[in-house]
């Protein structure tokens with residue numbers, strides 16, 4: 838039994854989209870997934886990509902993924918990593934796969950002298966929150982995520 842991590846390749850685009858949809862199903866947010874194959878291909882595998890993906894394989898079978906990008910902290914004066922998605926297929930859970938994906942990103946933070954490694958989690962997702970505690974993450978209770986999209990975004994843009 839062996840685990841391997843590797844950067845995603847262009848021919849993983851359909852797999853990545855499948856992982857995104859499986860994660861959205863778990864989060865009961867499948868209706869919000871608008872991304873199509875062409876979006877993944879363009880943004881992860883076009884010229885000068887700004888979003889990245891690591892694939893975890895267990896004995897060669899696709900088991901999970903982490904999708905991330907660089908953000909920036911003016912307080913730290915350094916870039917950081919924002920983890921957009923992490924997901925391990927149910928059949929492969931509790932084998933340390935997510936821990937390995939997180940460790941690889943933590944190692945990137947250390948190697949690249951990045952200031953922070955952070956992400957959002959839904960407040961009802963107790964198993965994931967327990968997992969995050971196990972890797973040393975602490976919740977930022979004073980902060981909430983704010984978003985403008987859809988018609989509100991159009992209105993703001995129109996002035």
Ligand SMILES: CC(C)(COP(=O)(O)OP(=O)(O)OC[C@H]1O[C@@H](n2cnc3c(N)ncnc32)[C@H](O)[C@@H]1OP(=O)(O)O)[C@@H](O)C(=O)NCCC(=O)NCCS
Pocket residue numbers: 860863923924925926929930931932933934935936937957958959962964965967968969971
């Ligand atoms: C959360 C998730 C990524 C963890 O993946 P995983 O590969 O099973 O995690 P690991 O095996 O590395 O877990 C390490 C430790 O975290 C804790 N942990 C992980 N999953 C857990 C769970 N479902 N319940 C309780 N503790 C859990 C345990 O301490 C675990 O060690 P153990 O299984 O040896 O006891 C996976 O359960 C998942 O994909 N969940 C659905 C999607 C999701 O919630 N993603 C995060 C969205 S923010």
